[in-house]
Amino acid sequence: MNNQEAYNSWAAIYDDNHNKTRDLDALVTQKVLGQYTFENVLELGCGTGKNTVWLAKHAKEIWAMDFSSEMLGKLKEKLDTNKLNLYEVDIQRIWPIASQQVDLATTNLVLEHIQDLTFIFKEAARVLKSGGTFFVSELHPIKQYLGSKARFETGGDLQTLDCYIHHISEYLEVAKRTGFECVDLQEWFDDNNRTLPPRIVSFVFTKKD
Known part of the structure; x- marks a missing residue:
């Protein structure tokens, strides 16, 4: 099954x-973005809304995109859609968002499924206002080196999704090429245990004027 089919299946659990x-x-x-103020938010790969619900408490309007209809269905059950604009789209194609429409764009645990990051960063630069923020949170490449990747079990079968390793330097290089400056880079550990490999890496990029 391809990634879209896998996420549709995964949505139920x-x-x-x-x-x-x-x-x-x-x-x-929540810890990183809790330090920022924002009104108009674009969430890439919103899934079932694990972060959308929190973002909705702080934003005036949200544009949320995902290619899984089943994931979006779960999100609709959680949120009042008055401030939520949902799009079932592939984020590897031109986004249905106007240029300079949002002041925050976010993507969480999505870019490991994207082979070429350049298009994503270019579109983020297009839709963000000058000085806008692009937040990225991903499975740390060290965890990927050790064999971790998106997977789930259904019906007794283990489903493993197609994933790509992006080194930290790659994120920084692509960001620089597409008009972003990295203003925050952090590594996050299970139970804050720094004797173990980090699980998550997060970036805050600012769109240059």
Whole structure:
């Protein structure tokens, strides 16, 4: 099954199954973005809304995109759609968002499924206002080197998704080429235990004037 089919299947249990990466990512998002103010937000790969619900408490309007209809269905059950604009789209194609429409764009645990990051960063630069913020939170490449990747079990079968390793230097280089400056880079550990490999890496990029 391809990634889209896999996420449609995963949606039924995504919020309930044991997932350290999902849970740490949610904590990271709130801790980092809790230091910022924003009104108009674009969320790439919103999934079932694990971060959308929190973002909605702080934003006036949200544009949320995902290629999984089943994941989006779960999100609709959680949020009043008055401030939420949902799009079932592939983020590797031109986004249905106007240029300079948002002041914050976010992507969480999504870019490991994207082979070429350049298009994503270019589109983020297009839709963000000058000085806008692009927040990225991903499975740390060290965890990937050790064999971790997005996977889940359904019907007794283990489903493993197609993933690509992006080194930290790659994120920084692509950001620089597409008009962003990295203003925050952090590594996050299970239970803050720094004797273990980090699980999550997060970046805050600012769109240059």
